[in-house]
Amino acid sequence: xxxxVEAFRKGNPGAFEAIVRAHQDRVYSFCARMLSDRxxxxxxxxxxFLSAWRNLSxxxxxxxxxxxxxxxxxxRCLNRIRRRKSxxxxxxxxPVPFGDADDGVTFQPAGAESERPDRLAEACEMGExxxxxxxxxxxxxxxxxxxxxVEGFSYEEIASLxxxxxxxxxxxxxxxxxxxxxxxxxxx
Amino acid sequence: MDCxxxxxxLSEYQDGNLDAAAAASLAAHLRGCADCAGCVGSLLAxxxxxxxxxxxxxxxxxxxxVLAAVExxxxxxxxxxxxxxxxxxxxxxxxxxxxxxxxxxxxLFASVYWYQRTTLPAVRPPTGxxxxxxxxxxxxxxxxxxxxKEVAAVNPPSRPRLPRGVPKPxxxxxxxxxxxxxxxxxxxxxxxxxxxTDSEPIVPISPxxxxxxxxxxxxxxxxxxxxxxxxxxxxxLSRVFAPRPSRLLRPVPYGxxxxxDVKPEDREGAEERIAEATFRFxxxxxxxxRGSESTEKGPPGTVRAILPEIAAAGFLxxxxxxxxxxxxxxxxxxxxxxxPRPGTVAYAIRIRVR
Numbered sequence: 409x410x411x412x413v414e415a416f417r418k419g420n421p422g423a424f425e426a427i428v429r430a431h432q433d434r435v436y437s438f439c440a441r442m443l444s445d446r447x448x449x450x451x452x453x454x455x456x457f458l459s460a461w462r463n464l465s466x467x468x469x470x471x472x473x474x475x476x477x478x479x480x481x482x483x484r485c486l487n488r489i490r491r492r493k494s495x496x497x498x499x500x501x502x503p504v505p506f507g508d509a510d511d512g513v514t515f516q517p518a519g520a521e522s523e524r525p526d527r528l529a530e531a532c533e534m535g536e537x538x539x540x541x542x543x544x545x546x547x548x549x550x551x552x553x554x555x556x557x558v559e560g561f562s563y564e565e566i567a568s569l570x571x572x573x574x575x576x577x578x579x580x581x582x583x584x585x586x587x588x589x590x591x592x593x594x595x596x
Numbered sequence: 597m598d599c600x601x602x603x604x605x606l607s608e609y610q611d612g613n614l615d616a617a618a619a620a621s622l623a624a625h626l627r628g629c630a631d632c633a634g635c636v637g638s639l640l641a642x643x644x645x646x647x648x649x650x651x652x653x654x655x656x657x658x659x660x661x662v663l664a665a666v667e668x669x670x671x672x673x674x675x676x677x678x679x680x681x682x683x684x685x686x687x688x689x690x691x692x693x694x695x696x697x698x699x700x701x702x703x704l705f706a707s708v709y710w711y712q713r714t715t716l717p718a719v720r721p722p723t724g725x726x727x728x729x730x731x732x733x734x735x736x737x738x739x740x741x742x743x744x745k746e747v748a749a750v751n752p753p754s755r756p757r758l759p760r761g762v763p764k765p766x767x768x769x770x771x772x773x774x775x776x777x778x779x780x781x782x783x784x785x786x787x788x789x790x791x792x793t794d795s796e797p798i799v800p801i802s803p804x805x806x807x808x809x810x811x812x813x814x815x816x817x818x819x820x821x822x823x824x825x826x827x828x829x830x831x832x833l834s835r836v837f838a839p840r841p842s843r844l845l846r847p848v849p850y851g852x853x854x855x856x857d858v859k860p861e862d863r864e865g866a867e868e869r870i871a872e873a874t875f876r877f878x879x880x881x882x883x884x885x886r887g888s889e890s891t892e893k894g895p896p897g898t899v900r901a902i903l904p905e906i907a908a909a910g911f912l913x914x915x916x917x918x919x920x921x922x923x924x925x926x927x928x929x930x931x932x933x934x935x936p937r938p939g940t941v942a943y944a945i946r947i948r949v950r
Contacts, residue, residue, distance in 0.1 A: 424663075424666065425659065425663060428658070428659050428662050428663070429659060432654040432658050432659060433651040433652065433653055433654050434651050435654075436651075436652065436653075436654035436655070436658060437651035437652040437654070440652050441652070446655070450655060450657070450658060450661065453654065453658055453662075454658065454661050454662050454665055457662040457665075457666075458662065458665050458666060458669065461662075461666050461669075462669075534645065535649060535650060535652075538645055538646060538649055539649075539652075553646065557642075557643050557646035557647060558646050558647065558649055560647075563611075563613065578607070578608060578613070581607055582604065582606070582607035582608070585607050585639055585642065585643070586603075586607075586639070588642050588646075589635070589638050589639055589642050592638075592642055592645070593638065
C-alpha cells in the first residue's frame with residue numbers, strides 16, 4: 409500500500425496534498441493530451457483528485473495509486489468528451505468513439521483542420537510533435553493510444569474501462585498506431 | 597501470409613499478444629518482406645516515442661484548486677482531511693443521532709439505578725478474597741427501615757427472585773422466622789441478592805460446610821481471622837457478589853496509600869527494592885516523589901506500583917519484608933484498589949524513615 413495513502417487514511421493532514429503533488433503531472437498530462445484544452449484539462453484533473461479524495465478510503469491497493477488515478481482520469485475525460493457540445497457536433501460526422509458499427513480511425517475533417525495552421529510541421533520539440541499528432545486522432549482512438557502506449561494499460565484494462573470487447577480495442581489500437589506512424593513518418 | 601494479413605497483426609506482434617504459431621508465421625514473413633519489416637520498425641519507433649513522452653507539468657494552480665475544492669466539500673474545519681476524519685472532527689455529540697426518546701429512557705434508567713444505589717445499604721470495600729458467604733440475622737441497614745420502605749415503594753413488584761429449588765418464603769412481608777440456608781451455586785444474581793439482604797436473613801452454606809460455617813449458621817458470632825468487629829458478613833457478600841465498579845465510576849487511579857517504615861540504614865535503595873518486588877510480581881513502578889524534605893534520617897519518597905490484581909496479596913507480603921507497615925499505613929481495605937486498567941491494582945507507597 410502506498411505510504412501516502414496510509415498516511416491519508418490515518419488522517420495526516422498533509423498527506424492528500426502530497427498525493428496531489430506526486431501525481432499531478434501525470435494526471436494533468438493525460439487530461440491535457442486527451443482534451444487538448446488547458447482549462448478543460450485543469451477542470452478534469454481537479455475532478456480526478458476530488459473524486460480520489462472522496463474514494464481513497466475504498467482504494468484497495470490492487471493497482472498502483474497512479475494507475476487508479478489514471479482510470480479515474482480516463483473516465484472523466486471520456487465523459488467530458490461526450491459532453492462537449494462542439495465535439496458532439498464534430499463527432500456527428502465521425503464514428504462514435506466506442507460504437508459497434510465502426511472501429512476505424514477518422515481524422516479531423518478538412519474544414520476544421522484548414523482553420524488552423526499545420527502545427528505538426530512547426531513543432532520543434534518531439535513532445536509537441538507527438539501531442540499534435542495525437543490531437544489528430546479521433547477522441548476514442550486517442551484515448552486508447554494514450555492509455556496503451558503512453559500509460560501502459562493492457563488491452564483488457566482498456567476494454568474494461570471503455571466497456572467494449574478486447575477485439576475492438578486491438579483493432580482500434582492497430583489503426584490508431586498506423587495512423588500515428590503515418591503522421592510521424594517525417595520525424596520517426 | 598500476405599502483406600495485408602501481416603500488417604493487420606503488426607500491432608499485436610509488437611505488443612507480444614500473438615500466439616506462438618502466428619508470431620512465427622509473421623516473423624517469417626517479415627524476414628522476406630522489407631516493406632512490412634520497415635512498417636514494424638516505424639511502429640516500434642512511434643511506440644517508443646509515445647512511451648517516452650515526458651508528462652506535461654501541471655499548472656501551479658492545480659494543487660491550490662484541488663485543495664480548495666476539497667476544503668469546500670469537507671467544510672472549513674477539516675480541510676484536506678479524509679472523509680472519515682471529517683466525521684471525526686465534528687462535535688462529539690452531534691455524531692450521535694440518538695432519538696430523544698432513547699436518551700430519555702437512558703436517563704430514566706440511570707436515575708432509577710442511582711436512586712437504588714443511594715438508598716440501599718452502602719457496599720463497603722471487601723476485606724479479602726473469600727468464596728464463602730455468610731450472613732447472620734437480618735442486619736439493619738444504616739439507612740434504617742424507612743429506607744427499606746422507600747426501596748419497596750420504588751420497586752414494589754421486585755420481590756427478590758429466588759433461585760430454583762429454594763423454598764419460597766412465607767406469604768406476606770413478615771421476615772422469616774428462622775434463617776434459611778442457601779448454597780452458593782444456587783444464589784441469584786446480584787441485584788436480587790442485594791434486595792434479599794434487606795428483607796430476610798440469608799445464611800448460605802458452602803458446599804462442604806466446615807465447623808466455622810456451621811457455627812455461624814447456628815447464629816454464633818464469626819470468629820474468622822478476617823472478620824472485623826463490625827460483623828463483616830455484608831463485606832463478604834459484597835466481596836463476592838458486588839458488581840465491579842464501572843471503569844467510568846472508578847476514581848483516577850492514584851493507588852491506595854501505603855506507608856512503609858524503614859530503618860535509616862535501610863533507607864538507601866528502598867525504592868529499588870520495592871521496584872524489584874513489583875517487577876517480580878509482574879507489575880510496573882514509577883517514582884512519584886523523590887522526597888524533597890530530607891530529614892536527618894534520610895529523605896522520604898513515594899513510588900507507585902501497578903500490579904495485576906492477583907498479585908496484590910503477594911506484593912503486600914513482600915512489602916512487609918522490605919519495611920514495617922504500620923497499622924495506619926496499611927488500612928483494612930487494601931484489597932483491590934483500582935488500577936489504571938481492569939484487573940490491575942495500584943499502590944502509592946510512601947517510604948518513611950523511622
